[in-house]
Amino acid sequence: MEGRAIMRWSRYLGAILGALTVSLGGCASVHNMPVNEPAHGSVVDQLHLNFKEEAADNDDMLLGLAFSGGGTRAAAFSFGVLSELDRISVPHANDKLIDRLDFISGVSGGSVTAAYYGLKKRAALADFRERFLLQNAEEGLDTTLSLATMGRALGGGINDQQGFTQWLDRNLFHGATYGQFREVGAPRVWINASDIYNRVPFVFGATSFTAICSDLTKFPLSNAVAASAAVPVAFAPIVVKAYPDTCTDPLPSWVTRAAADRHASPMLRSFASAILRYREGKVPYIKLLDGGLVDNYGLAGFTISRESSTTPYGPLTPQQAVKLRRSMFLVVDAKAGLSGNWVQSADGPNGVELVKAAIDTTIDASVGASFTAFERTMSDWQNALIKWRCGLSAADRKRYGAPAGWNCRDLKFFVGRLGFDQLDPARAAELGNVPTRFHLPQQQVDEVIAAGRDALRINPALRDFLKSM
Numbered sequence: 124m125e126g127r128a129i130m131r132w133s134r135y136l137g138a139i140l141g142a143l144t145v146s147l148g149g150c151a152s153v154h155n156m157p158v159n160e161p162a163h164g165s166v167v168d169q170l171h172l173n174f175k176e177e178a179a180d181n182d183d184m185l186l187g188l189a190f191s192g193g194g195t196r197a198a199a200f201s202f203g204v205l206s207e208l209d210r211i212s213v214p215h216a217n218d219k220l221i222d223r224l225d226f227i228s229g230v231s232g233g234s235v236t237a238a239y240y241g242l243k244k245r246a247a248l249a250d251f252r253e254r255f256l257l258q259n260a261e262e263g264l265d266t267t268l269s270l271a272t273m274g275r276a277l278g279g280g281i282n283d284q285q286g287f288t289q290w291l292d293r294n295l296f297h298g299a300t301y302g303q304f305r306e307v308g309a310p311r312v313w314i315n316a317s318d319i320y321n322r323v324p325f326v327f328g329a330t331s332f333t334a335i336c337s338d339l340t341k342f343p344l345s346n347a348v349a350a351s352a353a354v355p356v357a358f359a360p361i362v363v364k365a366y367p368d369t370c371t372d373p374l375p376s377w378v379t380r381a382a383a384d385r386h387a388s389p390m391l392r393s394f395a396s397a398i399l400r401y402r403e404g405k406v407p408y409i410k411l412l413d414g415g416l417v418d419n420y421g422l423a424g425f426t427i428s429r430e431s432s433t434t435p436y437g438p439l440t441p442q443q444a445v446k447l448r449r450s451m452f453l454v455v456d457a458k459a460g461l462s463g464n465w466v467q468s469a470d471g472p473n474g475v476e477l478v479k480a481a482i483d484t485t486i487d488a489s490v491g492a493s494f495t496a497f498e499r500t501m502s503d504w505q506n507a508l509i510k511w512r513c514g515l516s517a518a519d520r521k522r523y524g525a526p527a528g529w530n531c532r533d534l535k536f537f538v539g540r541l542g543f544d545q546l547d548p549a550r551a552a553e554l555g556n557v558p559t560r561f562h563l564p565q566q567q568v569d570e571v572i573a574a575g576r577d578a579l580r581i582n583p584a585l586r587d588f589l590k591s592m
Contacts, residue, residue, distance in 0.1 A: 155283050157364035157408065158346055162338040184213075185439075185450040187226035189422055190233025192352070192415035194559040197232030197457035199256050199568050203575020204455050204541060205240060206248055211585075214592040221245070228313040228421035230414040232561070233455065234351040238344050239295055241304055241312035256568045260290055260561035283359050287352070287561075292345040301327065301347070302340030315414035315421045316350040319360060320406060321397035323390075324417050325350075326424040334378075334401040335363065335409070336370035350411040352561075360410035367404040374402055377431040390423060390496065391430045420454050422497040429500050435511035444508055445515075445523040448533055451588045452501065454494060455575070456542040458555075498538050505536040535591050539584025546574060 190201040208221040229237025235255060240247040263286045292298065304312055318325040325331055327347045332339040350361035381387045381395035400406045414421065428438045436444035512531035520529065543554040554574055557567050579585060 155359055155362050157362045158343065159332075159335075159337045159363050160341050161366035161369040162332075162336050182223070183446050183448040184223050185225055185443075185447055186220065186223050187425070187450075187452040188224065188228070188237075189420050189425075189452070189454045190227065190229045190237050191421070191454070191456045191458065192231030192233055192413065192419050192559075193457035194232040194352075194561050195256060195260070195563045195568065196554075196557045196559055196571055197230075197455075198236045199563075199571035200457040200541075200543075200575040200578075201229075201233050201236040201455045202248075202251055202256065203572040203577075204453070204579045205236070205575075206572065207576040207579040209245070209248060211589075214589060224310045226311050226313075226425070228315060228424055229351065230315045230419055230421040231352040231354075232457070232559070233421065234314045234348045234414070235291070235295070237312050238314060238348050241310060242296070242299055242344065252568070252572070255295055256563075256572070257565055258294060258562075260287065260294075262286075262290060262562075287358070288343075288345045288349040291348055292343065296344045296348075299344045300340060301342045301344065303344075305340070313421065313424045314344075314347040314351050315418060315424060316347075316353070316361065316411040317414055317416040317418075318397060319410050319412050319416070321393070321400065322417065323394045323397045324414065324423040324427075325363075325409065325411055326427075328424065330375065330378075330398060331401070333370075333372055334374060334398045335365035336367055336372075336402075337364070351414045353412045355412050355416070358412070360412050363409040363411060365401050365404065365407050365409065367402050374398065375431070377433060381431060388430060388496075391427055394423075394427050395431075418493050419458075420456065420493050420497075422454065422493045425452075426493075426497055426500050429504055435507040441523045445512065445520070445525050445529075447508070449535055449537070449588060449592055450501075450505075451537040451539070451584060452497075453538075453579075453582070453584065454497075454540045456540055457571075458542060458544075494540065501536050501538050505534060509534055537584045537588040537591075539582050541575070541578040541582055543574060543578075545578055545581070550574070 188201075188204065191197055193200070205221060208224070209219050211220045212218075213220055213223060227237040227241060229235070236251070239251055239255070314327045316325045316327070317323075327339065327342065327350075329339070332342075346361065349358075350363075353359075353361050378395045378398050381391050382399050384392060387395075397406075401409065417423070432438055439447070509532055512534070515523070515525075515531070543551045545551075546554070554571060557563065557571060563571075
C-alpha cells in the first residue's frame with residue numbers, strides 16, 4: 124500500500140510540475156547542445172593516461188591540490204593558497220613549492236582557478252585577481268528564482284550554458300582547449316562535474332573521453348568549467364554526447380572487472396558501471412551539473428585512479444614510484460557556514476530557501492565521506508608502495524633508476540585540509556558568511572585570498588611535510 128501511495132504521489136507531483144511549467148513558461152524549455160567532437164583514430168594516444176607527467180631525474184616529490192566549490196569565494200581561497208606556495212622554498216633546492224606542483228583537481232568555483240593556473244602557470248598569479256576575482260562573472264545571467272524565472276527553472280534551468288561559458292571564454296580562456304594543458308606540461312588538471320543520471324563524478328580526463336569516443340584535446344576549457352559550476356535550477360545541465368560507434372579503443376581492463384566486482388568500493392563500482400554504459404551506447408547524452416553534488420572536494424577522480432590500478436605503484440610509473448620520497452595532497456575547502464533564520468520559527472523555509480538548502484545539504488553530505496575515503500586510499504597506497512619497493516630485485520632497482528644508497532622505506536605521504544574553520548573563530552565566521560556567488564566586492568575577495576595564504580602557512584600537514592625533507 125505504501126509503495127502504491129508513493130507512486131501515485133509521484134505521478135501527481137509530476138503532473139503539477141508539468142502544469143506549472145506550461146503555465147509559467149509556455150512550451151519552451153532550457154537546454155544545451157553538446158560541443159564535444161568524435162575522435163578520429165585512437166583516443167588513447169591523445170590523452171593523459173598517467174597521473175604524473177614524466178618527471179625530472181631529481182624529482183622525488185609528488186604534490187597535489189584539490190580545490191572545492193563555492194563560487195568566487197572558492198576561487199579566491201584557492202588562489203591565496205597558490206600565491207603562498209609561490210613563497211615557500213623547497214628544502215635543499217633552488218625552486219618554490221609551486222614549481223613542483225604535479226596535480227590540481229577543481230570543482231565549481233575551484234575549477235576556475237585550477238583551469239586558469241593549469242593553462243597560464245606562474246603568469247596566472249599576476250592577473251587572475253583582476254581578470255576574474257574582481258569581475259562580475261554573473262553578468263548577463265538571471266541569478267534568482269522568482270515568478271519571472273520559474274518557468275525556465277521548471278523547463279530545465281534558469282540559464283543555459285551560453286552566458287557563463289561565453290563570459291569565461293571572453294575573459295579568461297580565449298578559445299583554449301584541453302589539448303593546451305599537454306602543451307604547457309605539469310601540473311595535470313582535472314575538472315570535475317556530476318553525471319546526474321548515473322549519479323557519479325564526471326571527470327574531464329582520459330577515462331571518460333575514451334569511453335565516449337570523443338576528443339578531449341579539442342574540448343573547450345570554458346565549457347568544462349561551466350559544467351563543473353552548473354548549479355541545479357540556476358543552470359540547465361551541460362550536455363556531452365557519446366559516440367560509441369566511432370572508435371575501437373578498448374576500455375581499460377579494470378572497468379569491466381570493477382563493474383562486476385561485488386566487493387569493489389561503491390564509488391569504484393558505480394563509476395565503472397557508468398563508463399560501461401557510455402561505451403555501450405546506453406547513455407547517448409550525458410547530462411552534467413555542478414561537481415559538488417557528488418564530490419565537492421574533487422577527490423573522487425584520484426581515488427578511483429588509485430583503486431582501479433592493477434599495480435602497487437599505479438597511477439605512477441615504476442620509475443616515478445622508485446624516485447618518490449615525499450608526497451603531499453592538500454584539500455582547499457571553501458565550505459560555507461550555516462545561513463538562514465528560518466529555524467527560529469515553525470514556518471519556513473520558503474520555496475527559494477528550500478531549494479538552496481537542499482542543494483547545500485547534498486553538497487555538504489559528500490565532503491566528509493570523500494575526504495575519509497581519500498585519506499584511507501593514500502595510507503593504503505603508501506604501505507603498498509613500500510612493500511613493492513622493498514621487494515624489488517637488484518636488477519629491477521637498477522632498471523627503475525634507484526640511486527646509490529636508496530632506502531626503499533624512505534617514503535612518507537601527507538594529507539591535509541585547509542578551511543576557514545582552522546583560522547581564528549571570529550575570522551572564520553566572517554569568511555563563512557561570504558556568499559557563494561560569482562560576483563563579490565573587492566574587500567571580500569582580498570580577505571578570502573589572505574585567508575588562503577594564512578591557512579596554508581599554519582597547516583600542520585605542510586609543516587610536517589617540510590620538516591621531513
